[in-house]
Amino acid sequence: MDPITLSRWQFGLTTVYHFLFVPLTLGMGWFVAYMQTRYYQTKDEAFHKMAKFWGNLFLINFAIGVVTGIVQEFQFGMNWSEYSRYVGDIFGAPLAIEALMAFFLESTFLGIWVFGEGRIPEKVHLASIWLVALGSNLSALWILLANGWMQHPVGYVINTITGRAELVDFFALITNPKGWLFFGHTIASGLATASFLILGVSAYHIIRKNNIDLFKRSFQIAAIVGLVGSLLVVLDGHSQGQYVYQTQPMKMASIEALWNTEQPASFSILTIGDLSGKKEVWSLRLPGVTSFLACNNFNCAVQGVSDIQAQYQQQYGPGDYVPLMVVTYWGFRFMFLIGFLMMFLTIFFLFALRGNIETAQWMKWVPWIIILPYIANMSGWILTEMGRQPWIVQGLLKVQDAVSPNLTTLDLLISLIGFALLYGSLAVADFYLMKKYAIAGPDAAMYESVEVEPALIGAQD
Amino acid sequence: MSYEFLQILWFILIGVLWVGFYFLEGFDFGVGMLLPFLGKKDDERRAIINTIGSVWDGNEVWLLTAGGATFAAFPQWYATMFSGFYLALFLLLVGLIIRGISFEYRSKDPNPKWRNMFDWMIAVGSFLSALLLGTAFANLAKGVPINAKMMYTGNLFTLINPYGLIGGLATVSVFLIHGANFLSLKLEGDMRERARALSKKIWVVAVILDLVLAVATYIFTDVYARLGANPGIVPAAAVITLLLTGLFINRKQEGWAFVMTGLSIVFTQITYFLIMFPRVMISSTNPDWSLTIYNASSSQYTLTVMSIMALIFVPIVLAYQGWTYYMFRKRISAKKETLIY
Numbered sequence: 001m002d003p004i005t006l007s008r009w010q011f012g013l014t015t016v017y018h019f020l021f022v023p024l025t026l027g028m029g030w031f032v033a034y035m036q037t038r039y040y041q042t043k044d045e046a047f048h049k050m051a052k053f054w055g056n057l058f059l060i061n062f063a064i065g066v067v068t069g070i071v072q073e074f075q076f077g078m079n080w081s082e083y084s085r086y087v088g089d090i091f092g093a094p095l096a097i098e099a100l101m102a103f104f105l106e107s108t109f110l111g112i113w114v115f116g117e118g119r120i121p122e123k124v125h126l127a128s129i130w131l132v133a134l135g136s137n138l139s140a141l142w143i144l145l146a147n148g149w150m151q152h153p154v155g156y157v158i159n160t161i162t163g164r165a166e167l168v169d170f171f172a173l174i175t176n177p178k179g180w181l182f183f184g185h186t187i188a189s190g191l192a193t194a195s196f197l198i199l200g201v202s203a204y205h206i207i208r209k210n211n212i213d214l215f216k217r218s219f220q221i222a223a224i225v226g227l228v229g230s231l232l233v234v235l236d237g238h239s240q241g242q243y244v245y246q247t248q249p250m251k252m253a254s255i256e257a258l259w260n261t262e263q264p265a266s267f268s269i270l271t272i273g274d275l276s277g278k279k280e281v282w283s284l285r286l287p288g289v290t291s292f293l294a295c296n297n298f299n300c301a302v303q304g305v306s307d308i309q310a311q312y313q314q315q316y317g318p319g320d321y322v323p324l325m326v327v328t329y330w331g332f333r334f335m336f337l338i339g340f341l342m343m344f345l346t347i348f349f350l351f352a353l354r355g356n357i358e359t360a361q362w363m364k365w366v367p368w369i370i371i372l373p374y375i376a377n378m379s380g381w382i383l384t385e386m387g388r389q390p391w392i393v394q395g396l397l398k399v400q401d402a403v404s405p406n407l408t409t410l411d412l413l414i415s416l417i418g419f420a421l422l423y424g425s426l427a428v429a430d431f432y433l434m435k436k437y438a439i440a441g442p443d444a445a446m447y448e449s450v451e452v453e454p455a456l457i458g459a460q461d
Numbered sequence: 462m463s464y465e466f467l468q469i470l471w472f473i474l475i476g477v478l479w480v481g482f483y484f485l486e487g488f489d490f491g492v493g494m495l496l497p498f499l500g501k502k503d504d505e506r507r508a509i510i511n512t513i514g515s516v517w518d519g520n521e522v523w524l525l526t527a528g529g530a531t532f533a534a535f536p537q538w539y540a541t542m543f544s545g546f547y548l549a550l551f552l553l554l555v556g557l558i559i560r561g562i563s564f565e566y567r568s569k570d571p572n573p574k575w576r577n578m579f580d581w582m583i584a585v586g587s588f589l590s591a592l593l594l595g596t597a598f599a600n601l602a603k604g605v606p607i608n609a610k611m612m613y614t615g616n617l618f619t620l621i622n623p624y625g626l627i628g629g630l631a632t633v634s635v636f637l638i639h640g641a642n643f644l645s646l647k648l649e650g651d652m653r654e655r656a657r658a659l660s661k662k663i664w665v666v667a668v669i670l671d672l673v674l675a676v677a678t679y680i681f682t683d684v685y686a687r688l689g690a691n692p693g694i695v696p697a698a699a700v701i702t703l704l705l706t707g708l709f710i711n712r713k714q715e716g717w718a719f720v721m722t723g724l725s726i727v728f729t730q731i732t733y734f735l736i737m738f739p740r741v742m743i744s745s746t747n748p749d750w751s752l753t754i755y756n757a758s759s760s761q762y763t764l765t766v767m768s769i770m771a772l773i774f775v776p777i778v779l780a781y782q783g784w785t786y787y788m789f790r791k792r793i794s795a796k797k798e799t800l801i802y
Contacts, residue, residue, distance in 0.1 A: 107522050
C-alpha cells in the first residue's frame with residue numbers, strides 16, 4: 001500500500017464517519033429550538049419534555065461530531081501538504097472563517113444551553129439553542145463553500161512566480177453556485193435525517209403506549225418537516241445534476257454509466273460492468289431521462305465517458321480521467337432511490353396521521369427507517385467525492401500531486417489503524433447511549449449520581 | 462495596508478490565538494489532569510468537570526481557529542508543520558478526542574466502571590495534549606530539519622529531544638498549577654482547600670521546570686546569538702509571575718494566583734513567538750531554508766480579506782465568550798441537588 005492510497009482511505013473514512021453525525025446535528029438543532037420556543041410561548045410541559053428528550057439525543061450525537069471535526073481541519077495539512085501549499089491561499093480562508101464565525105458560536109452557546117437552564121434568564125437560554133442551530137448550519141455553509149471550490153474552482157488565478165493558485169475574487173468564492181447548491185442539499189438532508197430519527201423513535205414509543213401525546217406530536221412535526229426536507233433534497237439535487245452536467249461532465253457521465261455521447265441521453269436502470277468498474281458488459285436503459293436530469297429537458301446531448309476522456313487527454317495530458325464508475329453509479333442510485341422513498345414515506349405518514357396510528361400494524365417497522373437518510377447521505381458524499389477523481393481540485397490539481405511527500409507507509413498505517421480503532425470505539429459508545437436514551441423515553445431519570453467511591457482509582461486521601 | 466504590515470499583523474494574530482488558547486485551555490487541561498486525583502466521590506468529580514463544563518468546548522475552538530488562521534494566512538507554515546509533525550499531531554488528536562468525548566459521555570451512564578474509565582480518559586487526554594503542545598512549541602523555537610523545498614525531513618523521534626521534553630514537561634506543570642488555581646477559585650469548601658493545597662505542591666515543581674526551561678532556551682535556541690544575554694521584559698515576566706503565584710497561593714488569594722499563572726503562560730508563549738519572529742518554522746538544516754512570514758504567507762489580497770473578517774468577528778467572539786464567563790462566575794458546590802449532570 002502506498003502513502004497516497006492510505007491517505008485517501010484515511011481521509012475517506014474519517015470524513016464519511018464525521019458526516020454520519022453532522023446531518024443529525026444540523027437538523028436536530030432546529031427541532032429542539034422549535035420545541036423549546038413552543039414551551040416558552042405556551043408553557044405546555046409536554047413541549048418542555050420534548051425539547052429535553054430530543055435535546056439529549058442531540059447532545060450525544062453532537063459530541064462525536066465536534067471531536068471528529070478537529071481531525072478534519074488538521075488533515076489537510078497532515079496528509080495533503082502539497083494541496084495546502086498549492087491552494088491554501090484560497091481554501092484556507094473559508095476554513096478560518098468557519099472557525100471564527102461558526103465554531104465559536106455553536107460551542108460557546110451549546111455550553112450556555114446545557115449548563116444555563118435555571119441559572120440564566122429563560123429568554124437567553126432559549127436564544128442560546130437557536131444560536132447553536134445557527135452556528136452549526138453556518139459551519140456547514142463555509143465548509144461547503146470550500147468543498148464547492150474544489151468541485152468548481154472560481155475567483156482565482158495561477159501565480160507563476162509563487163507557483164500556486166491565488167484568490168483574486170472573494171465574492172466569487174462565497175457566491176459559488178456549487179457551494180450553495182451543496183448547502184441547500186445538506187441543510188435539507190439534515191432536516192430529513194433528524195425527522196427520520198424522530199419518526200422512528202416516536203413510533204417505537206407510540207406502539208408501546210409511552211407518553212403517547214408527546215410522541216404523537218413529535219411524530220407529526222417530524223412527518224411535516226421530513227416531507228419538506230426530503231422534497232427540498234430532491235429539488236436541490238435536480239438543480240445540482242444540471243450544474244454537474246455543466247461543470248463536471250465526467251462525473252455526470254460516470255454517474256449514468258454513459259459511455260458514448262448521446263442525444264437524447266438514456267438513463268441506466270441497471271448496468272453491469274466488468275471487474276475494473278470501468279467497462280460496461282450489459283445495461284437496461286430508459287430513453288431521454290438522463291437528458292432530463294442534466295438539463296431539465298428530454299432532448300439535450302450528454303457527453304459520454306469515452307469522449308470526455310479523449311478530450312481531457314488532449315487538454316491535460318495523458319492519464320486516466322475516469323472515476324471508479326461502480327462507485328459513482330451505485331452511489332447515485334442508492335441516494336436517489338432512498339431520497340424518493342423518504343419523500344413517499346413522509347407523505348404516507350401524513351395521511352396515516354389522519355387515522356389512528358397507535359394500533360397500526362406497520363408502525364412496528366417504522367423505527368427501521370432511521371437508517372435510510374444515513375445511507376443516502378453517505379452514498380451522496382461518496383459519489384460526489386469519488387466522482388471528482390482523479391482531481392482533488394477539478395481541472396487544477398490531481399490527488400496524486402496533493403499528498404504530503406514526507407509521509408511513509410508506516411506513518412500512515414499507524415494513523416489509519418489508530419483512527420479506525422478509536423472511531424470504532426466511539427461509534428460503539430455513541431450507539432449504546434443513543435439507543436439507551438431513545439428507549440428510556442422522557443421520564444427516565446438518567447442523571448442521578450452514584451456512589452462509586454470504592455471503584456474510584458487514583459482518588460487522593 | 463502594505464503587504465509586510467499584513468504579514469506581521471497575521472503573525473501577531475496567530476500568536477494571539479495561540480496565547481488565548483493556552484491561557485483558556487491551559488486551565489481546562491489542568492483541571493482534566495487533576496480530575497481523578499482531586500475528585501474522591503462521583504459528585505466531586507462532577508463538580509470538578511462542571512467548573513469547565515460550559516466553556517471547555519469554546520476554549521478548544523481557539524486551537525481550531527489558530528489552525529484555520531495559519532492555513533489561511535501562512536499556507537506554507539500550515540503545510541510544513543502539519544505534515545512534518547504528523548504522528549505528534551495524530552497523538553494530539555487522539556488526546557483531544559478521548560478527552561472531549563469523555564466530558565460529554567462520562568455521566569451518561571451510572572455504571573461506576575463507565576464513569577471511571579471516562580474520567581481517566583479525560584486525565585490522560587489532557588496530559589497527552591499538554592505534553593505534545595509544549596514539546597511542539599519548544600521544537601518550533603529550537604528549529605527542526607527542513608530542506609530547501611520547505612519539507613520537514615525528520616520524524617517523530619526528531620521532536621523527542623531534551624529541549625522538547627523540557628518544554629513539554631514545563632507546559633504540563635504550569636497547566637496543572639493553572640488548573641488547580643482555577644479549581645480553588647471555582648469550587649467551595651473542602652474541595653477548594655484541597656485544590657489550593659495541591660496547587661502549592663505543584664508550584665515547586667513548576668518553578669523548577671520553568672527555570673530549567675529558561676536556561677535550556679539559551680542553550681538550545683538561537684536566542685543568545687540573536688538577542689544577547691539580556692532576555693528582555695517578556696521572558697523575565699514569565700518567570701516572575703510564576704514566582705508570584707506561590708506568594709498568592711500562600712496568602713489564599715486565589716483570584717490573583719490564577720491571574721499570575723495565566724500571565725506566566727501568556728508571557729511564555731509570547732517568548733516563543735519572539736524567538737521565532739520573523740521565522741515561522743526554523744530550519745535546523747540551513748537557516749536560509751527557514752519558513753518566514755514573508756515566504757510562507759498568503760497573497761496580499763487574501764490577507765486583506767482575512768483582516769476584514771477578523772476585524773468584524775474577533776470582537777464579537779470575545780464579547781460573547783467573556784460574557785459566558787461572567788454568567789457562570791459563581792462557585793460550584795459538590796452538593797448533589799445543585800449539580801448539573
